[in-house]
Amino acid sequence: MPQPGGRIDCPLARRRLPWPHRSGGAVSRRGCAMLKTVAVPVELSDHDQRVLQFVAGMSRWGVRRVVAIHVAQLTGMERSVALQKESELSRTLDSICAGLEGSDIDFECVLAGGAPAAAIVQTAAEHSADAIVLGTRAKTVLNEITLGSVSEELARTSTLPVMLVPFKVLSESSADDIRAMGAEAFSYIQHPTDFSDPAERMLDFIKSLAGGGVGRVLVSSIIDPAKQDESGPHERSARRILAGIQRELAESGIEADTELAVGNVVDEILRLSKEHGTTSFAMGSRGRTIQGELLLGSVSLSVMRVSGRPVLIGH
Structure with missing residues (x-):
């Protein structure tokens, strides 16, 4: 029977020195070497096949390998009933994966148990996944407080991208x-950065994709005019750091553009995406609680809700 999930540790989640204190231009490639294995949580709905089709394009x-994970709540059932339910769920999972036979990707279906977000992360790590890919209904924060959202909990707390x-x-x-x-997802990645540790780790992850032929990266930094004198680098410092990031990406074999703008962070990110024609976003998340997001805002989750493009989030 499925075992309860739990939180795990991952090198990508460990704190590192802030950007200005890094030595040299190269970045150590900690975490995932390439995006070879992805985990896909499935809820046994009509949406599952669509998410798996997206991953097939990747x-x-x-x-090259997809682990489809379904979290089932079988605790409290009689053993015979739980075993029967587990068998039924396993057959359903197998049929979902069978629908994508003939692709270039190996599919594996796994039934897990426990708290959904924690079980997904633990199962993904146990199967050596480099990232988790899932669909989201992009609920508002107030709806999430009432209804809950596994996708947004993963976005805030997962130790994997x-x-x-x-x-x-x-x-x-x-x-x-x-x-x-899925095939175009990494053709032109927009990487909004505030030069924080989570943003730095996401940059490292983008570099790790160089071997997979990632296309181009737009590195953008937005200065909030209301906070310009209180926090964050001034314009001259920001331009210097952006130029350094551009050189680092070039050393990894990735072409990059840079943009510095002043204004509302979410609005400017979306404007730059439209102007440059980026195909996805890759950004760090500070892992705020729902209540904290309600008060402070979360750029990554806001971009996810507004944009119609995939958003890759890391911590």
Whole structure:
């Protein structure tokens, strides 16, 4: 029977020195070497096949193995009933994975138990996943407080990078179009950065994708005019740091553009994405609680809700 999930440790989650104190231009490639294995939580709904089709398209970027994870709550049932339920769920999972036979990716289905977000992260780590990819309904914060959202909990707390794909976009697209979206996901990544530790670790993860042929990266930094004198680098310092990031990406074999803007952070990120034609976002998240997000705001989750593009979030 499925075992309860739990939190695990991952090198990508360990704190490192802030950006200005790093020595040299190169970055040590801690964490994932490439995006070879991804975990996909499934809820046994019509959306599952669409998310898996998206991941199948990601084979262009080196994905060769997918672990489909379903978290079942079987505790409290009589053993015979639980075993029967587990058998039924396993058959359903197998049928979901069988629907993608013939692709270039190996699919494995796993039934887990426990608190959903923790069980997903633990199971993904046990199967050596490099990231978690899942669909999201992009709920508002107030709805999340009432209804809960596994996708947003993972975005805030997962020790593995999490790619969120809006269900709305998937539901409006054909299977071929969805695969094409997956194939284009890393063609032009926008990496908004505030030069924090989470943003730095996400940059390291982007560099680790160089071997998979990642296309181009737009590194953007937005200065909030209301906070310009209180926190964050001034414009001259920000431009210097952005130039350093551009050189580091070039050393990793990745072409990069940089943009510095002043204004509302979310609005400017979305504006730059539209102007440059980026295909996805990759950013750090500070792992705030729902209540904290309500008060302080969370750029990564706000971009996820507003944009129709995949958002890769790391801590």
